[in-house]
Amino acid sequence: MPLRNQKCAAGNNRYFGQVPQEILAMAASRKQRIFAPMARGRKHPFFEKIEVTGTAAKGKAVGRAPDGRVVFISGAVPGDTVSVQVFKKRKGHYEGRVTEILNPSPERIQPRCVHFGTCGGCKWQHMDYAAQLRFKQDEVVQNLVRIGKLDLPDIAPILPAPETYYYRNKMEFSFSDNRWLEPGEIASGEPVASRNALGLHIPGMWDKILDLQECHLQADPSNAIRLAVREYAESHGLAFFDTRKQEGLLRSLMLRNTASGQVMVLIQxxxxxxxxxxxxxxxxLDRFPQITSxxxxxxxxxxxxxxDLDLICYHGTPYITEEMEGLAFRITPKSFYQTNSRQAYALYKKVRELAGLTGKERVYDLxxxxxxxxxxxxxxxxEVIGIEAVADAIEAARVNAAENGISNxxxxxxxxxxxxxxxxxxTHGRPxxxxxxxxxxxxxKYVVAQLLEILPERIVYVSCNSATQARDLALMRDAYRVAHVQPVDMFPQTHHVENIVLLERRSHE
Structure with missing residues (x-):
């Protein structure tokens, strides 16, 4: 039975958390680790009533234990009142998991995916999207102030994503011959017909793969291709990868697509x-003739x-093409491209606006x-000078610029x-x-030091991690002031958030 349809054993509230009651009887299984509440009086405490007050790093929620220590909670939404089983105790805090929703938050909603609570891909599916945006914006502000010790201007409202599902243009799935067993399979005691899986890693477990029935992150034909590959491999006796023994035929599957419907498939x-x-x-190729690459x-x-691998193009073009404002970008398997194409356009427009270009500037794009x-x-x-570590990406950048008629x-x-x-x-001029x-x-730190040496007029810093962004900005705060902050939601249903910061030289104040 899907986790989202379970009820709490101790009450009538619907259970939207991560540890339904049927799992609790399975902790004795030696085949896979089950996180179940421990009896009170043992090493890790059990808290019967915790009010959830906010969010924390890595998608967790936060509350206070009876002794005043912070509790970081998996499976909770701010506004919930929950029972929590602690699994890690530290001097200043606890970490635990929800075992029961005593009073659900008004911002708690029904998750869409049957795998929610097991798969770690969408940790916030149980939270209303407006609340997700609010907490992401709060995280950016807290990191810039707490870590960066920065004086901030008014923060621009976070840019919401136009699509909250099926927005990713890239997904990577792993094969395994030792898949994560569902609770019902363990409880039945019956032999498992197949341990093969094609899906995503169980959070924190490098060798356990959840076999996906569905995924709501990437548009069709993503699900259809993944399921067809799995079915073909099973029916033809192809060996799924054994991570521990390092053996087997099938290792991983990468799927990329574009807004225009082009599809790239890479199998390791x-x-x-x-x-x-x-x-x-x-x-x-026979089942999915729309595969471009x-x-x-x-x-x-x-x-x-x-x-560091040699990739062989078996069919089609060695790239797919994304378009933006009349520009075409060839995307190769090794290329980095923002994983949310539509929201990338909003982000790039904001970057261009904040750069304040007049046509006279030399720009470095690091x-x-x-x-x-x-x-x-x-x-x-x-003029624009771009620097990148991946040689294949730079070659693609040069080709893209030539194809787009860009000569500067x-x-x-x-x-x-x-x-x-x-x-x-x-040699190439200062920016x-x-x-x-x-x-x-x-x-x-050497790159930051170089920026402080040359002191460009403006720096537009784009980051997918506002904590490391804040660390870098702290190193530059004596030379630069934060002129603008713009969070951008690139990853709905997750705790991740992109952030743009405009820095201006203090000498011009």
């Missing part, structure tokens, strides 16, 4: 079995990363990826901290404006 194989591989790939690779490494932002602002700049961009591949140096700047969109870890 562990074994180099040409007959089995070609059978599956030919099946996909079909890739495969043989990956015998200890991880699934693509950047962590440029495919050069999307660089080309998006190029018409308003004298230059792109360079290399590790940012090693390439963005004084020598590079002397008037810097746009930076680093990965979740933020900018390297």
């Amino acid at each position: 194989f562990y074994q180099d079995d040409a007959s089995a591989r070609e059978g599956l790939l030919d099946f996909l 079909l890739f495969y690779t043989i990956n015998r490494k200890g991880n699934d990363t693509l950047y 962590y440029t990826g495919l050069g999307t932002i660089a080309q998006f602002v190029a018409r308003q700049a004298r 961009t230059r792109f360079f591949a290399g590790d940012m901290k090693e390439l963005f140096t004084s020598e590079f700047l002397e 008037d404006v810097v746009i930076t969109d680093p990965p979740r870890d933020g900018m390297h």
